[in-house]
Amino acid sequence: MDYNMEELKDWMTKNKENSFRAKQIFDWIYKYTEKFEDMKNMPKTTINKLNKAFYIGLPSIIKKYESKNKDTYKFLFKLKDDNLIESVVMKYKHGNTICVSTQVGCRMGCKFCASTIDGMVRNLTSGEILGQIIKASESIGERISNVVMMGSGEPLDNYDNTLKFIHTINEKYGLNIGQRHITLSTCGIVPNIIKLAENELQITLAISLHAPDDELRRKTMPIANKYSIKEILEACKYYINKTNRRITFEYALVKGLNDSKIHAEKLSNLLKNILCHVNLIPINEVKENKLKKSTTESIKEFSHILIKNGIETTIRREMGSDINAACGQLRRSYINSNNNLLKGV
Structure with a gap:
């Protein structure tokens, strides 16, 4: 594969x-x-x-969960070397979307993400990323037409395999998924954003921003110590010029940290005159940290300020919260429970 x-x-x-x-x-x-x-x-x-x-590297399903309203499926997959990864399938009116992992674990260290807690084990090959789609599609008995690389791992930290995966699923003899139905999410590895732009793909690039200034961003995202927001935005402008594609900025709202009216105004000023869209994300709370989800009222107010300032904004619909559908949660829960069994707990 x-x-x-x-x-x-x-x-x-x-x-x-x-x-x-x-x-x-x-x-x-x-x-x-x-x-x-x-x-x-x-x-x-x-x-x-x-x-x-060769061997045909489809993963095996260790766990499969279905949400109560039957719009989300969460898969815990085992790879040939016994490493575990996760994928989530979300059902929308416009088709089925899968969120795939690109690494076993992650080394980026973002504080609000469960997949990075134990660090990175290894990169996935392009075939291992592809195998998640094929196995999930077989399991739900339906075609998957949209792909987001927002699961465990940083896609641009696994650049070559990620790029090959994009081209492979776009092939007419394979899954034939159009590039405009593919989204790649990155925390902001600037050299590889520029490198990706040179390929002039038609995918959607999503930037995990989560703060309107560097000082605040460094509190939750170690990558901010290497690349400033200014550098990331310059890379994004280059990407837009090369591809003529709108950038999505993801902003996970954390109660009392980055969700105030002042933060919303600062973010509006930061992104003005950039061809972009902001996706506000109510965080999934992880027991290993003390970060709490913003209130519904705060999220709506934050969105209102961005829209008022001319920034196109949506609030991500929460799906699969009853099945731990946030990246890294199921894998970590499974590893912990099995370690406890081995210890006789």
Whole structure:
């Protein structure tokens, strides 16, 4: 699953197989086939070669939760090396959206995120990111048409695999998901935002901003010690100029920290004259820290100020709160409970 169509065709040719076998393999994989032996139109000699060189890296489902109103599914997946990752599928009128992980854990250290508490274990390959979509789609029995890279991990900290994943799911022989249906969320790794802009993709770039100034941002996001908001915004303007795509700024509202009227006014001034949209996020509370979700009244007031100042703003709809649908929560809960069992607790 780490191979795109051209790479698989090249492998076939080099191993004295017809290149059209590559498309046959793709067809079987995207029909949820997990063993080469089940590919009925494949000669035994070809199957033997494939088994020697490859495995089909679909993850296994350890846990699956469905929200009470049946609009959200949360998956805990196990990879071939026994590492655990999470994905969330959200059902909307315009289609099913999946939030995928790009790393096992995360090293960015954002205080409001559960996935970063134990640091990063490793990057996911492009095929491991892709496998989350295929397995989740098989499980819910429906096509997934939209992808957001907002699960565990920092996509731009795993740049090469993230970029290959985007191109792979865009291929017509695979999932054929249009780039405008893909969103990449980053905490702001400036050199890789610029690098991404050079590819002139049509994906949506989302910046996890969460503060209107550097001093406040450093309190919850260690990345702010390396890249200033000014540097991030300059990179965003470059991205907009290269792609003509609107940027989304994500702003997680924390009670008493960054949710005041003054913060809203400062954010409005910061983003004026930038082709952008602000997505306000009521945080998911994590027991390992003391950060609390803003009140409904504060969130609405914050939104009102941004809109009044000409900043297009939405409040993210809360989905799956009854199944720990925030990134990192399920994986951490599962690891902790199993460690406790091993200790005899």
